[in-house]
Amino acid sequence: MSTTEAPPANGRHSMGQPMKRKEDARFIAGKGRYIDDIVLPNMLYLAIVHSDYPHAKITKIDKDAALKIPGVLAVITADDLAGVGLAWIPTFHGYDKQMVLAVGKVLYQYQEVAAVVATSRAAAADGVEAVVVEYEQLTPVVDPFTAKTDKTLVREDRENKTNHIYHWEVGKRAETDAAIAASDVKINERVYFQRCHPAPLEPCGCVADMNPATGTLTLYMTSQAPHAHRTVVSLVTGIPEDKIHVISPDIGGGFGNKVPVYAGYVCSAVASIVTGHPIKWIETRTENLTTTGFARDYTMDVEIGATKDGKVTALKVTTHADHGAFDAAADPTKYPAGMFGICTGSYDFPVAFTELDAYFTNKAPGGVAYRCSFRVTEASYAIERGMDLLANALGMDPADVRMKNFVRKDQFPYPSPLGFVYDSGDYHTTLQKALDKVGYKELRKEQAEKRARGELMGIGISTFTEVVGAGPSKHFDIMGIKMFDSAEIRIHPTGSGIVRAGTKSQGQGHETTWAQIVAEELGLDPQNLLVEEGDTDTAPYGLGTYASRSTPVAGAALAMAARRVREKARNIAAHVMEAPLDDVEWVDYKFQVKGVPSKTVTMKEIAFAAYTNPGPNEPGLEATYYYDPPNLTFPYGAYIAVVDVDKDTGETKVRRFLAIDDCGTVINPMIVEGQIHGGLTEGFAIAFMQEIAYDAEGNNLQPNFTEYLIPTSLESPHWETDSTCNPSPHHPIGAKGVGESPNVGSPAAFVNAVMDALSPLGIKNIDMPLTRSKVWSAIQEATKA
Amino acid sequence: MFPAAFDYIPARSTDEALSVLAQYGGDARVLAGGQSLIPAMRFRLAKPAVLVDINRIAELATIGEHNGELRLGAGARDQGLELSGQILSGRYPLLADVCAVVADPVVRQMGTVVGSLCHNDPAGDWPVAALAGNASIVVRGKGGERVVPIDEFIVDSYTTAVGDGEMAIEVRFPTPDARTAGAYFKIERKVGDFATAAAAARVTLAQDGTVAKAAIALGAAGPCGFRVAEAERALVGAKPSAAAIAAAADAARKAADPVSDTRGTVAYKKEMAGVLVERALRKAFARLGVEDIR
Amino acid sequence: MKVSLKVNGADYERDVEPRVLLAYFLREDLGLTGTHVGCDTSSCGCCVVLMDGEKAVKSCTMFAVMADGHEITTIEGMKKDGKLHPMQQAFSDQHGLQCGYCTPGMMATAIAFLKHNPDPSEAEIRDALSGNMCRCTGYNNIVKAVQQAAAELSAPAAEPVAAS
Numbered sequence A: 001m002s003t004t005e006a007p008p009a010n011g012r013h014s015m016g017q018p019m020k021r022k023e024d025a026r027f028i029a030g031k032g033r034y035i036d037d038i039v040l041p042n043m044l045y046l047a048i049v050h051s052d053y054p055h056a057k058i059t060k061i062d063k064d065a066a067l068k069i070p071g072v073l074a075v076i077t078a079d080d081l082a083g084v085g086l087a088w089i090p091t092f093h094g095y096d097k098q099m100v101l102a103v104g105k106v107l108y109q110y111q112e113v114a115a116v117v118a119t120s121r122a123a124a125a126d127g128v129e130a131v132v133v134e135y136e137q138l139t140p141v142v143d144p145f146t147a148k149t150d151k152t153l154v155r156e157d158r159e160n161k162t163n164h165i166y167h168w169e170v171g172k173r174a175e176t177d178a179a180i181a182a183s184d185v186k187i188n189e190r191v192y193f194q195r196c197h198p199a200p201l202e203p204c205g206c207v208a209d210m211n212p213a214t215g216t217l218t219l220y221m222t223s224q225a226p227h228a229h230r231t232v233v234s235l236v237t238g239i240p241e242d243k244i245h246v247i248s249p250d251i252g253g254g255f256g257n258k259v260p261v262y263a264g265y266v267c268s269a270v271a272s273i274v275t276g277h278p279i280k281w282i283e284t285r286t287e288n289l290t291t292t293g294f295a296r297d298y299t300m301d302v303e304i305g306a307t308k309d310g311k312v313t314a315l316k317v318t319t320h321a322d323h324g325a326f327d328a329a330a331d332p333t334k335y336p337a338g339m340f341g342i343c344t345g346s347y348d349f350p351v352a353f354t355e356l357d358a359y360f361t362n363k364a365p366g367g368v369a370y371r372c373s374f375r376v377t378e379a380s381y382a383i384e385r386g387m388d389l390l391a392n393a394l395g396m397d398p399a400d401v402r403m404k405n406f407v408r409k410d411q412f413p414y415p416s417p418l419g420f421v422y423d424s425g426d427y428h429t430t431l432q433k434a435l436d437k438v439g440y441k442e443l444r445k446e447q448a449e450k451r452a453r454g455e456l457m458g459i460g461i462s463t464f465t466e467v468v469g470a471g472p473s474k475h476f477d478i479m480g481i482k483m484f485d486s487a488e489i490r491i492h493p494t495g496s497g498i499v500r501a502g503t504k505s506q507g508q509g510h511e512t513t514w515a516q517i518v519a520e521e522l523g524l525d526p527q528n529l530l531v532e533e534g535d536t537d538t539a540p541y542g543l544g545t546y547a548s549r550s551t552p553v554a555g556a557a558l559a560m561a562a563r564r565v566r567e568k569a570r571n572i573a574a575h576v577m578e579a580p581l582d583d584v585e586w587v588d589y590k591f592q593v594k595g596v597p598s599k600t601v602t603m604k605e606i607a608f609a610a611y612t613n614p615g616p617n618e619p620g621l622e623a624t625y626y627y628d629p630p631n632l633t634f635p636y637g638a639y640i641a642v643v644d645v646d647k648d649t650g651e652t653k654v655r656r657f658l659a660i661d662d663c664g665t666v667i668n669p670m671i672v673e674g675q676i677h678g679g680l681t682e683g684f685a686i687a688f689m690q691e692i693a694y695d696a697e698g699n700n701l702q703p704n705f706t707e708y709l710i711p712t713s714l715e716s717p718h719w720e721t722d723s724t725c726n727p728s729p730h731h732p733i734g735a736k737g738v739g740e741s742p743n744v745g746s747p748a749a750f751v752n753a754v755m756d757a758l759s760p761l762g763i764k765n766i767d768m769p770l771t772r773s774k775v776w777s778a779i780q781e782a783t784k785a
Numbered sequence B: 001m002f003p004a005a006f007d008y009i010p011a012r013s014t015d016e017a018l019s020v021l022a023q024y025g026g027d028a029r030v031l032a033g034g035q036s037l038i039p040a041m042r043f044r045l046a047k048p049a050v051l052v053d054i055n056r057i058a059e060l061a062t063i064g065e066h067n068g069e070l071r072l073g074a075g076a077r078d079q080g081l082e083l084s085g086q087i088l089s090g091r092y093p094l095l096a097d098v099c100a101v102v103a104d105p106v107v108r109q110m111g112t113v114v115g116s117l118c119h120n121d122p123a124g125d126w127p128v129a130a131l132a133g134n135a136s137i138v139v140r141g142k143g144g145e146r147v148v149p150i151d152e153f154i155v156d157s158y159t160t161a162v163g164d165g166e167m168a169i170e171v172r173f174p175t176p177d178a179r180t181a182g183a184y185f186k187i188e189r190k191v192g193d194f195a196t197a198a199a200a201a202r203v204t205l206a207q208d209g210t211v212a213k214a215a216i217a218l219g220a221a222g223p224c225g226f227r228v229a230e231a232e233r234a235l236v237g238a239k240p241s242a243a244a245i246a247a248a249a250d251a252a253r254k255a256a257d258p259v260s261d262t263r264g265t266v267a268y269k270k271e272m273a274g275v276l277v278e279r280a281l282r283k284a285f286a287r288l289g290v291e292d293i294r
Numbered sequence C: 001m002k003v004s005l006k007v008n009g010a011d012y013e014r015d016v017e018p019r020v021l022l023a024y025f026l027r028e029d030l031g032l033t034g035t036h037v038g039c040d041t042s043s044c045g046c047c048v049v050l051m052d053g054e055k056a057v058k059s060c061t062m063f064a065v066m067a068d069g070h071e072i073t074t075i076e077g078m079k080k081d082g083k084l085h086p087m088q089q090a091f092s093d094q095h096g097l098q099c100g101y102c103t104p105g106m107m108a109t110a111i112a113f114l115k116h117n118p119d120p121s122e123a124e125i126r127d128a129l130s131g132n133m134c135r136c137t138g139y140n141n142i143v144k145a146v147q148q149a150a151a152e153l154s155a156p157a158a159e160p161v162a163a164s
């Protein structure tokens, strides 16, 4: 691995270099500053009392015993919050609201019922144990199919007496139905993308600090979107935005979990306002897994029609979505099912239709974009499983079916039947590269030999297309706030500088890649460009980091802000070199007088001049840019998994996994590769281990890490990666975003591989996670039949 | 999460620990590696009033061979055992198998073998190995000491023969002779997971190559680990053969009485009891040089 | 209750409630916030520290009073003579960390492991780290980092070059 001292491998200044990360210095020394590291004088601790039951009336909350415990200062309930108008807060969707603490009844197991404020962590925990809550149990609604009957209402507070939240559809229903009916070959399979949880290793938390003298509320919080959170806090509390200061410190992983607003934040803020003390709330792992934003929980009926030689004719996906007790999915307003319309994937469907109905159930709310750009993972899973089921029905090789139906390179920009315009790609080349590299033909040969011996080996392909970078303001907003992003660059006299963005890194390495983008545009040393994010008082407004939007949106804003700086610098360069402005060119990372290669001036020199000799120009060297993307970006990839299934135990061993990603221009290949490794591991976890399941009584079965299974180094496969590069034509630097592709694309590759292994037994589908017990049971059933 | 308050007594000797235990009776708990007890306390599932820490008692931290037995003091840790000369010598393959799969590699640096036996989780690894390994446990109280065979030591889920005011001092595993070997197999969903199914086998071959003695034990197949007499009967007197192994495995399938949970269905776990008994037996025989049994 | 212990080479004596876990004692009583907490079940390994130089322990599953008389090394104490420990250097060189939350525990486990097994295979490294979770890196680069550190730690110390 080369370092910054090594000469650039690609002839470029800093773009595309595997520069080591600037943020590492503090993390490897134990000097990161995460939320729980923040300690303020006279700080108090807040801990939360949770519901034992999934659906129950609260008949009594007895605080007395808790208040007698030394150190316990207060017990807050919904009644107390109602006093300050905060018993309910709007969800990010705007059209639903959520309880902060249970109001009258609990709607899911572990729901927040009361909050204890105490002088120490220990006293707060003692207080939680001592609060007595009496319940009258109600029947829980635990899946969307039961919810649909409306026999039991989850949300009696709502005007509409139904569990149905909304219906959403896009595409041409009649044409699609007709095309499928007329097709030679059709598949129709129900696949379930199970409820999961992002579970970053650092749980959520905050320190709320109201300064009674100034009336300023400082909120240190685990926030992937500090500006959005400040605006929401201002809207719900009525505190003016200038009196709210949100600081998102180092974040120990987010993956979408740290986008919504949680009860702990609100209760801490209220407690700080009331007591005048800073209040710290740090989630336990159980609270994290049981109450904060879950992901997925889509039951999808996938129908595909095709001609008998394997050309697809139409796609229809019908989804039942389980949203839990509140509609808290943080999707863009006009996209209640996020970007699910990407479900036509990489294939040229003449016509398509998709519809979705969402329901309330007695489960935790969420529906967050877990390492995914708003429901893209669900959509990709549906289409990539569908294409394999189709290949199976046609008796064709799944690689051939894909090759036959890919959108061709010459079709870009490609308008998809469900309304997106794909920016760029060369799907055939990327899949071919994967097939060659993995040795697809030899693997199929080996598989045939193994099958003859009765051994179960499988090869699974996923050639997904993602849609990321929300988004163009004409379509995308959250609670009305347009989804642009921003950057601000200030170059100091000696040629170093500070770069600020409205995003917030949670491990993605923005301090390094943002500096590289700016350094590339300005010819400055990325080591001397300090990147700062996450402080609403200093960073320009932006909607934050999730849904792979940082590079497509803020990355573009950075490049554009840098170009503004460069243009300013060009004016100063003209003055310094005493040349007409039109004669000053940017060549090889320097300003040069047209046709006079000896007459140059560096950006560093211009920086000094900006403060010492700007001439007729405005002094100083800084710029801000708000970037409203003209379109979304469409990263894609070709993934191949090779597995062996042990018939006797149902155990799957992932022997190989090759990921070829195309995310357009790569800013830092080392970081991109790291993102892919991480995303693949989460995809692996989803395919084989991770699930938040509820039993028939509504009990959460995975409330901690002994049941919610995070793979370790031993279970995780060794990852092979490579890339192709089709830059985004509309992005200033051609980058598309990559952090989520591997998590979006890989689950289907794993499942397709296992189903391929099991196909001689006639097994078509097993829903994730593919546990040993499930796989073994399916084998038993198939061999019995 | 924070445990409830308790009094902490760092015992310096076994006698001191015993007198504290005698004084507090049922209110006191022994604190060994803490890897089961402390998480339970953090969830307030356990709220002992007094903890007697035995980690400082040097005389309990021993691993050694005496009188044809491997003796592990109550302070002996999983990793200490794994790296001990006795295990590295290859003479205790059954125990070596277990050392490598109990909990996770960091937990093993604190967790103790005796603590695991005393905790007696229905899916714990050590109780199964102790059953197949014919272990016995030395239990001592103010009134004196007794040596309790493992099948009497195990009483019920999370319950052992250790009474109030008593503690387990040591576990003793008979040293296998050259004609004896064992093996342990476990299905776990990931490292650090308790067993979905577990089986231990120990066999002794007679001069004529027939099975002279056999011990088969299952874990995660009932309220506690247990030996499967029927499976053992299927083996004793027979030559190692596919048929004998299959008979033993079938007996294990029948004897297993697991519950259905997130790890698997009853049918799956019963079947795995059989699969793992077969795998453990084949491995144990292979360790005695009998391979490719048909 | 009194505890005296050595942490990162310095002696400390503090009065703590017995129920205070070592992780919180290090973080809150000694201000060593490099040790993290990620679960309640002794599962994640974010909290791993070195005890008596060569044992990796989950400090969330140990009471501070149990560390009385022992020597604890946290990530803040890994540097030697102002130089990064080879493990720290290797994690940065190999991009073995992203959010950094698992990193202190991961490195402590790896350092203890290399003391027992200075020249491990990839499979042995993967096994040894399996009591620590990482949600970001997918482990490939963590394995590479441990390999780099192992090579460095077992390389014979550079001989002083004799003047000719």
Ligand SMILES: Cc1cc2nc3c(=O)[nH]c(=O)nc-3n(C[C@H](O)[C@H](O)[C@H](O)COP(=O)(O)OP(=O)(O)OC[C@H]3O[C@@H](n4cnc5c(N)ncnc54)[C@H](O)[C@@H]3O)c2cc1C
Residues within 6 Å of the ligand: B029, B030, B031, B032, B033, B034, B035, B036, B037, B038, B039, B074, B101, B102, B103, B104, B107, B110, B111, B112, B113, B114, B115, B116, B117, B118, B119, B121, B123, B124, B125, B126, B162, B166, B167, B168, B169, B192, B193, B194, B195, C041, C042, C043
């Ligand atoms: C993440 C994780 C994963 C795990 N996975 C597994 C696994 O896969 N398989 C498995 O078998 N175990 C597993 N365990 C449990 C682990 O092996 C424990 O260490 C072990 O069960 C208990 O040993 P201990 O020394 O930590 O005992 P402690 O936790 O200290 O004590 C356990 C119980 O035994 C009592 N006790 C301890 N010693 C004595 C004694 N000498 N006399 C009387 N009573 C005593 C205690 O009072 C307590 O009730 C896991 C633990 C963790 C944290």
Ligand code: FES
Residues within 6 Å of the ligand: C036, C037, C038, C039, C040, C041, C042, C043, C044, C045, C046, C047, C048, C058, C059, C060, C061
């Ligand atoms: S904090 Fe998770 S193991 Fe210690």
Ligand code: FES
Residues within 6 Å of the ligand: A201, A252, A253, A507, C096, C097, C098, C099, C100, C101, C102, C103, C133, C134, C135, C136, C137
């Ligand atoms: S780097 Fe984030 S958990 Fe490992």
